[in-house]
Amino acid sequence: MTTKPILILGTYMLAEEMADLISEMPGWRVAGFVENLDRARCRPLLGLPVHWIDDVKELAHDHFAICGISTTHRVAFIEQALAAGLRFPRLVHPTARVSSTTTLDEGVFISGGVQVAAHTNIGKHVFVNRGALIGHHTTIEDYVTIQPGANVAGACHVERCAWISMSAVVLDRKRIGCHSIVGAGAVVTLDVPSHVQVVGVPARVIKENVAGK
Numbered sequence: 001m002t003t004k005p006i007l008i009l010g011t012y013m014l015a016e017e018m019a020d021l022i023s024e025m026p027g028w029r030v031a032g033f034v035e036n037l038d039r040a041r042c043r044p045l046l047g048l049p050v051h052w053i054d055d056v057k058e059l060a061h062d063h064f065a066i067c068g069i070s071t072t073h074r075v076a077f078i079e080q081a082l083a084a085g086l087r088f089p090r091l092v093h094p095t096a097r098v099s100s101t102t103t104l105d106e107g108v109f110i111s112g113g114v115q116v117a118a119h120t121n122i123g124k125h126v127f128v129n130r131g132a133l134i135g136h137h138t139t140i141e142d143y144v145t146i147q148p149g150a151n152v153a154g155a156c157h158v159e160r161c162a163w164i165s166m167s168a169v170v171l172d173r174k175r176i177g178c179h180s181i182v183g184a185g186a187v188v189t190l191d192v193p194s195h196v197q198v199v200g201v202p203a204r205v206i207k208e209n210v211a212g213k
């Protein structure tokens with residue numbers, strides 16, 4: 001089978017984890033990594049080249065890209081890659097199950113063991129980590145991160161750049177505001193406003209003026 005070359009944005013541990021997951025996705029071949037902050041990190045990683053962001057335009061005619069960092073501040077890096085001409089596919093690990101009635105926007109990464117139920121919409125560059133569950137008729141806006149084992153129920157709405165930690169539970173029809181953080185193991189029983197951090201069971205606001213994670 002022919003494989004399409006893909007570059008992973010980022011050079012830290014998540015980028016290595018994503019290379020491993022992509023190696024199990026038919027039709028794709030990790031061709032290298034991209035760095036945008038520290039030129040000293042442009043040395044081979046996992047035996048593959050690490051390109052400086054300004055140099056990737058030369059590869060954009062046939063290379064694709066996916067973001068390999070989970071912080072919601074990844075927006076800037078993705079915009080640099082888009083400006084260089086790189087295109088972002090939707091990547092779904094073969095052990096995940098995504099309903100055929102669900103829409104995935106460009107740059108979405110669905111890791112191993114994830115389940116996405118019917119009639120859900122997942123926005124651009126959303127990262128869904130191992131084993132997370134997303135219910136039916138739910139909306140996940142652009143640049144959201146959903147960490148391992150989180151369980152977002154049906155008819156929820158997670159706004160742009162929100163960050164849902166591992167094993168958090170979001171009850172049906174709840175809304176998570178933009179740039180807010182839901183802590184590990186929290187149970188969200190009420191709507192969460194924008195720009196706050198909530199933790200605990202039931203989840204309560206412990207920080208305000210939060211700008212993502």
Ligand SMILES: CC(C)(COP(=O)(O)OP(=O)(O)OC[C@H]1O[C@@H](n2cnc3c(N)ncnc32)[C@H](O)[C@@H]1OP(=O)(O)O)[C@@H](O)C(=O)NCCC(=O)NCCS
Pocket residue numbers: 129147148164165166181182183184185186197198199200206213
């Ligand atoms: C919510 C979270 C982001 C908070 O990080 P933080 O802002 O650095 O918080 P702090 O460590 O300063 O803790 C602030 C307070 O909240 C408490 N707290 C932090 N996380 C908590 C959690 N998940 N549940 C309950 N309490 C929590 C701390 O004990 C501390 O309490 P104290 O003030 O009484 O001592 C972090 O704890 C968390 O849950 N991270 C998730 C990690 C994750 O999902 N990783 C995925 C890896 S693949």
